[in-house]
Amino acid sequence: MASQTLPSAIVTGAGSGIGRAIAQRLGADGYAVIVADLSAAGAAETVRLLAEAGHQARAVVLDITDAAATQALIDGAENLRVLVNNAGIFNTRDFDSLTAEDFRKMYEVNLVAMFTLCQQAARVLPEGGRIVNLVSRAAFGARNYAHYVASKAGVAGFTKALALELAAKQITVNGVAPGVIMTDMLLERAEGLEGLRLQQPGGKLGTPEHIAHAVAFFVDPRADYVTGQILIVDGGRSVGGTAAF
Structure with missing residues (x-):
């Protein structure tokens, strides 16, 4: 099938972890995936994995805070x-120890770049069309990273507002809020993994594929009546409250 006949999907931060799993799932679902990432090596590896599975993909290396680069991404x-x-x-x-600069940088990457x-x-x-924004369960409150919590709460609020803005165009906008997910970043904290696992209602941690499945639901054409929603994917931990993890 020629590449131009496939619908395309852009996934930012797709060079590893959750983003890579989302790219793989959308590739399997019939999209030509544009793998956007700051890491050339990570993006190339994701494209390799997609191609190996028979899916169409290409890499775009960019800094998402560069508005000219993101416009070129969209144009292409x-x-x-x-x-x-x-x-x-x-x-x-x-x-x-938080500084105003800590807040500005977190907002610039996590919220302003996403808005752009x-x-x-x-x-x-x-x-x-479909827009899916990755939020975080931390948006509802967590200790020791107030700047991150604030930025992700902004993402959640923006997602709901944008859903109303774009509803007349029949474009849905939703968010997925991961809980504790087994990514490389989490594995770097290996000494605390068992404690995190024990705090989960089902006694297990999430995987990037769990998040990819949630994104795929919002992207599915049959989900056209679902917009402005934030789906928490955390194994049920938030049911008893969304306090810090």
């Missing part, structure tokens, strides 16, 4: 149907 996306805003940053700071990409994509997405 033939037959664009889906935008998944997965790229973001995370670090821990106790409140006393959404605005650029919304101008070209057709009726039936």
